[in-house]
Amino acid sequence: MSIRNAILGFLSWKPFTGYELKKLFADSLSFHWSGNSNQIYGTLIQLHKDGAVSIEVQQQEKYPAKKVYAITEAGREELKAWLLDGPVLPEVKNHFQIQLAWAEALSGAELDALFERYERLLSDQILMYRDRAARGREGPSRSAREMLIWMRIEEGRLAAYEAELAWAAGLRKELAGLSG
Amino acid sequence: MSIRNAILGFLSWKPFTGYELKKLFADSLSFHWSGNSNQIYGTLIQLHKDGAVSIEVQQQEKYPAKKVYAITEAGREELKAWLLDGPVLPEVKNHFQIQLAWAEALSGAELDALFERYERLLSDQILMYRDRAARGREGPSRSAREMLIWMRIEEGRLAAYEAELAWAAGLRKELAGLSG
DNA sequence: CAAAGCATGTAAGCAGTTACATGATTGT
DNA sequence: ACAATCATGTAACTGCTTACATGCTTTG
Numbered sequence: 001m002s003i004r005n006a007i008l009g010f011l012s013w014k015p016f017t018g019y020e021l022k023k024l025f026a027d028s029l030s031f032h033w034s035g036n037s038n039q040i041y042g043t044l045i046q047l048h049k050d051g052a053v054s055i056e057v058q059q060q061e062k063y064p065a066k067k068v069y070a071i072t073e074a075g076r077e078e079l080k081a082w083l084l085d086g087p088v089l090p091e092v093k094n095h096f097q098i099q100l101a102w103a104e105a106l107s108g109a110e111l112d113a114l115f116e117r118y119e120r121l122l123s124d125q126i127l128m129y130r131d132r133a134a135r136g137r138e139g140p141s142r143s144a145r146e147m148l149i150w151m152r153i154e155e156g157r158l159a160a161y162e163a164e165l166a167w168a169a170g171l172r173k174e175l176a177g178l179s180g
Numbered sequence: 181m182s183i184r185n186a187i188l189g190f191l192s193w194k195p196f197t198g199y200e201l202k203k204l205f206a207d208s209l210s211f212h213w214s215g216n217s218n219q220i221y222g223t224l225i226q227l228h229k230d231g232a233v234s235i236e237v238q239q240q241e242k243y244p245a246k247k248v249y250a251i252t253e254a255g256r257e258e259l260k261a262w263l264l265d266g267p268v269l270p271e272v273k274n275h276f277q278i279q280l281a282w283a284e285a286l287s288g289a290e291l292d293a294l295f296e297r298y299e300r301l302l303s304d305q306i307l308m309y310r311d312r313a314a315r316g317r318e319g320p321s322r323s324a325r326e327m328l329i330w331m332r333i334e335e336g337r338l339a340a341y342e343a344e345l346a347w348a349a350g351l352r353k354e355l356a357g358l359s360g
Numbered sequence: 361c362a363a364a365g366c367a368t369g370t371a372a373g374c375a376g377t378t379a380c381a382t383g384a385t386t387g388t
Numbered sequence: 389a390c391a392a393t394c395a396t397g398t399a400a401c402t403g404c405t406t407a408c409a410t411g412c413t414t415t416g
Contacts, residue, residue: 002403009282019367030281032273036405041369062413064367080285087298089305090344091273093212097333099267101210101319102189104326105260111325118267125269139281145358146284152351153277156344163343164270164336171332178325182375199395216377221397242385244395 003033004043008071008079011053013140015070018044029132030153044069052078096168108179115172122165129158183213184223188251188259191233193320195250198224209312210333224249232258276348288359295352302345309338 003025010016010024018041025035033039044067047053052075056068071079096118103111139150183205190196190204198221205215213219224247227233232255236248251259276298283291319330 005282006278009278012282012285017367018369022367030277032271034405036407037367037369038371038406039404045369060366062366064412066367076285079282083279083283083286083294084290085279087279087294087301088275089301090275090277091212092270092340093272094270095268096270097210097336098186098189099263099265100329101333102185102192102259103263103329104320104322105192105256106263110264114263114267121267121269140284142284145355148354148358149280149283149351152347152354153281156277156347157272159347160272160340160343163340167332167336167339171329174328174332175325178328197395198397199393202395213375214377216379217395217397218378218399219376225397240394243393244384246395 003039004047005079005082006031006033007040007043007047008052008075008082011069011071012076012079013142015056015068017066017068019066021069024138028138029129030150030157047075050074108175111175112172115168115175119165119168119172122161122168126158126161126165129154129161133158183219184227185259185262186211186213187220187223187227188232188255188262191249191251192256192259193322195236195248197246197248199246201249208318209309210330210337227255230254288355291355292352295348295355299345299348299352302341302348306338306341306345309334309341313338 006025007021010021016024018037021044022035022037022040025031025033025040028035044053048055048069052072053069054072056070057065058068059065099114103114106114133154139147141147186205187201190201196204198217201224202215202217202220205211205213205220208215224233228235228249232252233249234252236250237245238248239245279294283294286294313334319327321327
């Protein structure tokens with residue numbers, strides 16, 4: 001369960017170059033990868049070696065030559081096998097909760113400041129999400145089903161951030177009540 | 181932001197052996213580490229080299245000798261510095277959502293089966309959470325503030341799983357409506 | 361004239377994983 | 389007899405990260 005599957009997913013939509021894939025990952029709100037070249041170019045080389053993708057080199061006049069990767073039959077089979085593979089629980093690393101868990105060494109004011117910074121971080125993120133959502137729809141639209149799924153995934157992400165913000169704000173108030 | 185901080189956190193509570201720490205991580209619902217020996221023993225050695233913990237070797241009659249680790253002043257300073265460090269957004273790897281995003285190659289029945297397995301996984305996890313919560317309270321209780329925080333963290337985790345389950349169930353129904 | 365875009369890649373490192381190795385003791 | 393508990397550690401690997409390297413073109 002790695003970026004390899006997601007790359008195959010994008011290529012099942014249409015052929016892409018490594019550079020384009022890199023941007024897709026970097027711009028995406030729903031995928032958790034940073035989209036660094038190391039991983040993308042390396043994985044593409046691996047996929048090609050495994051016969052899951054084919055390469056077409058396109059010379060260009062003004063820009064460096066590019067390698068356009070297309071998914072093969074074997075690639076589609078690998079993708080489908082992964083899709084049928086048992087689902088896995090989400091992995092969450094909530095660093096802030098871990099900080100909180102050991103925050104006994106902080107004063108009330110220091111703890112409150114930590115909450116304030118966290119809440120600002122979250123609301124910034126939420127604003128950015130809404131902004132992007134209002135702007136352009138990323139993602140394919142091969143069917144009504146796929147469009148619905150992509151929409152609900154984005155909504156789910158946003159709702160999770162909002163729930164986290166509400167949780168933090170609620171706990172902060174409770175803590176203020178304790179000390180005040 | 182790694183297991184090193186969490187180990188210092190546990191040791192700020194009271195001294196522990198590596199073996200005990202390993203169990204604390206493995207049993208914990210709120211921490212995301214597996215608690216494998218490699219990481220724990222290795223980190224303890226590193227912490228000792230850095231002067232953040234002290235070691236007391238205790239010989240035992242029937243069991244192997246154990247090393248009891250205690251936090252030092254330097255360790256407490258490191259812990260506090262980390263606590264004051266800027267909070268970071270939660271990192272979420274929702275593998276199921278990524279599968280869904282590329283599920284176009286699946287039939288309606290295959291997709292529905294994937295949802296069913298995911299929902300069962302989630303509800304099993306939720307049951308396990310409730311069960312453990314009903315049983316023993318893990319965690320320290322040095323103050324009312326700390327107890328409240330630990331309680332709310334556990335509740336937040338549970339609520340997140342429940343929200344994820346509701347999200348999946350809702351989307352599944354919508355998808356059934358599309359095809360039916 | 362500097363920054364951003366196009367396009368490919370490499371190097372070094374971090375945090376985490378499973379599996380292995382050892383060996384006595386206690387419970388089923 | 390077999391598994392679990394106590395207790396420490398090592399080896400090999402995965403997936404991902406930031407930073408670096410090259411070089412031409414277009415935009416501000």
